[in-house]
Amino acid sequence: DAGVTQSPTHLIKTRGQQVTLRCSPKSGHDTVSWYQQALGQGPQFIFQYYEEEERQRGNFPDRFSGHQFPNYSSELNVNALLLGDSALYLCASSLGYGYTFGSGTRLTVV
Amino acid sequence: SQKIEQNSEALNIQEGKTATLTCNYTNYSPAYLQWYRQDPGRGPVFLLLIRENEKEKRKERLKVTFDTTLKQSLFHITASQPADSATYLCALDFRDNYGQNFVFGPGTRLSVLP
Numbered sequence: 001d002a003g004v005t006q007s008p009t010h011l012i013k014t015r016g017q018q019v020t021l022r023c024s025p026k027s028g029h030d031t032v033s034w035y036q037q038a039l040g041q042g043p044q045f046i047f048q049y050y051e052e053e054e055r056q057r058g059n060f061p062d063r064f065s066g067h068q069f070p071n072y073s074s075e076l077n078v079n080a081l082l083l084g085d086s087a088l089y090l091c092a093s094s095l096g097y098g099y100t101f102g103s104g105t106r107l108t109v110v
Numbered sequence: 111s112q113k114i115e116q117n118s119e120a121l122n123i124q125e126g127k128t129a130t131l132t133c134n135y136t137n138y139s140p141a142y143l144q145w146y147r148q149d150p151g152r153g154p155v156f157l158l159l160i161r162e163n164e165k166e167k168r169k170e171r172l173k174v175t176f177d178t179t180l181k182q183s184l185f186h187i188t189a190s191q192p193a194d195s196a197t198y199l200c201a202l203d204f205r206d207n208y209g210q211n212f213v214f215g216p217g218t219r220l221s222v223l224p
Contacts (some may be wrong), residue, residue, distance in 0.1 A: 033211055042199055042214035050188070054209050090153050098144065099212065101153030
């Protein structure tokens, strides 16, 4: 049973560019949450998707947007990249209590 | 807003000893609290969940306590091993009218020395 799959694993982008990160949830999970984790810090909640809609959102600007597809997979889009967007982006899926996390996408903005 | 603190950024202990990690929170009353382990470059891995009406939960060498009066959870690893070296995160559930997500603490980096 595959867990949460994220792609790509690593990515380097230039300031001002746009990026799309992808997540396939664990089989049977219908809720996908995205987190940003800067080096040495805990994950910060970006938003959560359920039934193809954004259900909750953390304190992130509108440059961060997402989407959930009918098969529950999800995308995170970040526009107008800033140097401060460099981080590990984590996707977590759930069905009730407890999250299953992917290994993340390491985004470096130069 | 919710604030979560974990006792120290890093904790070094000798192999075989008990490691005790602390999670304190303010401005919220979570229905439950979770502990995760995170290895470098990997996503967090779920370890234990404890509900607000539970005082203690155990799983093998792990023990979690939850004191809603003190707004504190303690996470213990007994008979620690070098393989237990990792960053440990506590997470509180946050609920509003639209759903539920988890707020994470900054983590404590545990090093078990042989």
